[in-house]
Amino acid sequence: MTMPLMRPPRKNPVLRTRQMNLPPGARGRVALGLTAAAAEGRFELQTCDDCGTVQYPPREVCHKCLSAALRWRQQSGEGELLGSTTLHHSNDLFFRERLPWRLGLVHLDAGPTLMVHLHGEVGDAPQRVRVGARLDRAGQAVLIGFPNEGSPHMADDKMLREMTSDPKFRKVLVTDGKTETGQAIVRALVKAGADIVWVGHAEPWKKMGDGLDDISALPQVTLVPLDLTNGRQVTELAGSIGGKVDIVINNAEVHRTFGIGARRGTDVAKAEMDINYFGLLRLAQEFGPALKGRSADGVTGATAWVNLLSIYALSNFPPHGTFSASKAAAHSLAQCLRAEMRPAGIRVINVFPGPIDDEWNQHTPPPKLAPPALANAIVKALRDGVEDVYPGDVAQEWLERWRDNPKVLERELAAGG
Numbered sequence: 001m002t003m004p005l006m007r008p009p010r011k012n013p014v015l016r017t018r019q020m021n022l023p024p025g026a027r028g029r030v031a032l033g034l035t036a037a038a039a040e041g042r043f044e045l046q047t048c049d050d051c052g053t054v055q056y057p058p059r060e061v062c063h064k065c066l067s068a069a070l071r072w073r074q075q076s077g078e079g080e081l082l083g084s085t086t087l088h089h090s091n092d093l094f095f096r097e098r099l100p101w102r103l104g105l106v107h108l109d110a111g112p113t114l115m116v117h118l119h120g121e122v123g124d125a126p127q128r129v130r131v132g133a134r135l136d137r138a139g140q141a142v143l144i145g146f147p148n149e150g151s152p153h154m155a156d157d158k159m160l161r162e163m164t165s166d167p168k169f170r171k172v173l174v175t176d177g178k179t180e181t182g183q184a185i186v187r188a189l190v191k192a193g194a195d196i197v198w199v200g201h202a203e204p205w206k207k208m209g210d211g212l213d214d215i216s217a218l219p220q221v222t223l224v225p226l227d228l229t230n231g232r233q234v235t236e237l238a239g240s241i242g243g244k245v246d247i248v249i250n251n252a253e254v255h256r257t258f259g260i261g262a263r264r265g266t267d268v269a270k271a272e273m274d275i276n277y278f279g280l281l282r283l284a285q286e287f288g289p290a291l292k293g294r295s296a297d298g299v300t301g302a303t304a305w306v307n308l309l310s311i312y313a314l315s316n317f318p319p320h321g322t323f324s325a326s327k328a329a330a331h332s333l334a335q336c337l338r339a340e341m342r343p344a345g346i347r348v349i350n351v352f353p354g355p356i357d358d359e360w361n362q363h364t365p366p367p368k369l370a371p372p373a374l375a376n377a378i379v380k381a382l383r384d385g386v387e388d389v390y391p392g393d394v395a396q397e398w399l400e401r402w403r404d405n406p407k408v409l410e411r412e413l414a415a416g417g
Contacts (some may be wrong), residue, residue, distance in 0.1 A: 002120055005156040007169055007195075008300055020296040020345040021093040025138035031058045033072040038133035038141035039387040044072040045112065056112035077131035079108035081145065084118055084125055094137075101159065104145050106131055116143040120157045121150055134163040134385050137295075137345035139338075155383060158299075164385035165247065165304035165347055168193035173245045175200040175226055175283065176252035181308075181356060181371040183211045185251060188375035190220050192383075195300075198241055200226030200252065228252050228279030234286050242290035246300060249378065251308040252279055255360040259321025269322040276326035277333060280307065284337050292344035304382055305341060306349045307334045311395040313352060314402045315409050338387070349381050354394025367393045 027035070037044035047054050048062040049069035061068050084104040090096050102118040106129055116131055122145050129145045136142045144163065147154070155166055172189050176182045177199035189197050199215065201223045215221050224241070227233050254275045256268050284305075294302040312324035313331040331350065338348035355361040357368040369392035377391035390399045401409045 001151045002153045002155075002157050004153040005161075005168060005299065008298055011298065017294060018296040018298075020137065021097060022138040022343070022345055023094040023136045023140075023142075024092060025140050027140055028058070030060055031141075034058060034133060035135070035139070035141040037072060037074070038135050040389075041381075041384050041386045042074050043077050043131065043133040043143075044074050045110070046070045047073040054108075054110040054112060056114055075108070075110055075131075077108070079106045079110075079114075079129060079131055081106055081122065081125040081127050081129045082113070084122070098158075098162065104129075106145055114143055116145040117159060118145045119147060119150075119154065119160060121147045121154055123147075134160075135347070135387065136163055139342045139347070139387075161299065165349075165382040166192075167247060167379065167382055169195050169300045170246035170303065171196040171198075171244050171300075172247040172249060173198045173200070173224075173241070173287070174249045174251060175228065175279075177201055177212055177215060177223065179251070179371075180211065180358060181374060182251050183215050184371035184375035185249060185378060186215045186218070186221060188372070188379045189249075190218055192379050194220060196244075197221050198224045198245070200224060200228075202227040202252075226252075228282060229274050231282050234282045238286035238290060242287050243294070245287060245291065246294070246302045247304045247306065247382070248283070248287055248291065249306040249308070250280055250283055253308065254326075255320070255323050255358075257320055257323075257360065259318045263322075269326070272323055272326040273329065276323075277329040280330050280333055280337075284333075288337065288341065291346050292341060295345040302346060304347045304349060305337065306351065306378060306382070307337075308351050308353070308378075309334065311352045311354050311390065311398045314398065315406060315413060317413055347385065347387065349378075349387055349389065351378060351381070351389045351391065352395055352399070353377075353390075354392040354398065369394070 045054050045056050046058050048067050049071060050067040051065040053062055053064045055063050082105045084102060087101045088099055095101055104116055104118040106116050107113045122129055128148050130148055132144055132146055133141050134144055167189050172194050174182055174185055177186060186197050186199055197220050199221055216223050224237055226237055252275055254272045291302040309331050310327040312320060313327040316324040334350050341348050353369050353374050355364045355368045357370050361368055374391055377389055381389045390396055
């Protein structure tokens with residue numbers, strides 16, 4: 001049974017902040033399919049279309065029939081633990097700082113035999129285990145053996161926390177608390193055990209209302225002035241709390257309907273870009289270096305950056321055309337941010353919801369994503385250590401159609417669906 005994580009003591013400000021040493025990150029291109037699946041929370045292995053063999057490690061051809069017709073297919077991960085060992089010495093800097101470290105040999109029911117990291121609740125061989133894929137601090141997929149039945153606190157396992165961004169006891173910045181979505185995110189974080197939640201409020205001189213009164217009454221919540229169009233305000237806030245924030249959740253956005261021809265001028269499109277794209281850029285320039293500097297700062301060090309994007313970022317939805325374009329730009333910027341944050345072990349999570357049940361999707365027919373469901377999906381992504389999340393039925397269907405044929409999806413959307 002995993003012992004629950006206790007609240008860590010306050011850091012001694014005199015001590016030097018530790019710097020991140022990443023785990024070994026060398027992978028061949030053929031193995032990136034394993035990483036791509038793990039980034040969305042799936043465990044996939046290569047399967048031969050000709051003979052049905054499931055193989056590991058990844059190869060260019062099937063090891064049994066030499067066919068090149070290989071596809072990545074999701075696996076249950078069920079298997080038998082054949083043996084285990086505990087490392088007490090390593091020449092790798094990452095593992096030297098985290099010893100002892102358990103490894104095990106697992107024979108999957110699907111066929112392959114794997115070397116995996118072992119969760120602390122997995123006992124000695126032989127026993128049944130479940131293998132899953134997670135992203136390590138270098139952003140590469142690794143395999144972990146889990147017990148078939150875990151305890152309520154199994155997420156607090158020391159090794160597993162290295163692969164996730166659990167908000168428990170961490171300090172979080174939510175950039176916009178005025179929306180129903182932002183308030184749902186704050187409540188979900190408090191429920192998940194966040195230590196402090198700073199909540200951005202773009203116009204603090206106005207009477208709060210609109211749900212801000214309720215969340216500001218929570219003992220973990222502190223309202224802070226934050227307007228992402230105001231570079232000076234972003235800089236001042238970063239100077240005030242940047243050295244304490246462990247997780248940034250950027251949910252601030254401007255969402256307006258219509259495309260190009262239905263509206264004259266560029267004012268609305270500029271407002272969308274100023275928050276949805278340039279707001280992310282300002283935030284990343286000020287808070288990014290602070291997070292990177294604290295990524296190895298103990299069990300609750302800086303760990304993740306979450307961007308609330310939209311499924312419209314994948315393919316433009318003409319009735320929300322300029323909003324879709326701003327989210328596509330933000331998506332591209334978020335990919336750059338992910339590449340820059342990865343050397344420090346900071347995970348960048350992009351969330352692509354379908355239509356959210358808010359005022360800007362009032363005339364959009366169901367199904368729509370309720371704000372609490374979106375908030376729970378964000379917290380789950382942090383706990384599971386994934387990189388890309390597509391919450392809701394619409395987002396899942398849209399993603400499937402986009403992967404099948406982006407051009408067909410574009411034509412269907414242009415025709416109204």
